[in-house]
């Protein structure tokens with residue numbers, strides 16, 4: 001299989017390119033990278049193809065990954081023939097992607113792709129075969145976990161939620177640190193304390209089903225200071241504020257590009 005990544009030097013495109021090479025999913029001679037700024041001497045220590053333009057990338061690829069920003073899609077003018085096309089673009093629906101003529105699969109990685117820990121759900125259009133799905137899962141599996149969703153509406157929901165990756169935990173860490181600094185704690189100490197909470201919580205919560213709810217319940221049952229804080233945060237609109245943020249992201253996804 002020969003893979004072409006449009007946007008292969010960007011945030012997600014480079015995470016994918018690096019992962020497929022490091023995991024041995026592809027040999028460098030089977031990887032083509034297109035960007036705006038041009039070729040690089042070394043691509044994560046490998047020599048890959050740097051086609052001069054989109055036509056060059058198409059001609060030397062069996063599978064094309066679109067990892068450009070949504071607003072760049074209309075100007076790209078991709079005509080993919082009967083190739084498998086995997087789009088990472090937020091909010092560019094199957095209806096618009098169909099213009100390129102390929103067999104389309106939309107996937108939604110997140111920033112954890114850069115450390116091989118993305119959660120990458122996908123949906124496939126009609127005409128995408130079992131073998132195409134296996135190909136996509138091998139590629140996406142190189143930078144984390146992947147699974148198929150039943151419909152595109154769910155992928156758009158995931159765009160707002162898992163697609164945001166560390167964004168909301170980072171906002172949480174900022175609020176925690178601001179609370180401390182506003183009450184006299186030195187900024188660097190406040191930041192250490194806040195980051196400790198956010199950075200260590202994945203290992204503490206675990207990954208099993210119901211783990212987050214169980215953790216909250218553990219603290220509520222403990223009935224101490226944290227329970228008082230959790231209840232007050234809920235009563236002050238913590239959940240509705242976050243839900244409003246996710247709704248705004250979903251609305252943006254529907255209007256992007």
Ligand SMILES: NC(=O)C1=CN([C@@H]2O[C@H](COP(=O)(O)OP(=O)(O)OC[C@H]3O[C@@H](n4cnc5c(N)ncnc54)[C@H](OP(=O)(O)O)[C@@H]3O)[C@@H](O)[C@H]2O)C=CC1
Pocket residue numbers: 006007008009010011012013034035036037038066067068069070072076088089090108109110111163164165
């Ligand atoms: N970043 C994230 O966490 C997530 C991103 N996404 C989606 O993934 C897609 C990629 O995002 P991200 O990696 O963050 O974006 P970046 O801005 O980091 O990368 C975009 C890439 O596209 C290249 N590019 C832009 N226009 C063209 C063009 N006309 N021809 C060839 N290459 C082009 C850029 O080239 P150059 O490097 O030369 O400028 C760059 O390599 C987006 O559509 C986004 O919605 C989805 C989920 C999460």
Ligand SMILES: O=C(O)[C@@H]1CCC=N1
Pocket residue numbers: 090159160163164
């Ligand atoms: O913020 C963004 O636009 C990207 C796309 C989906 C999630 N993150």
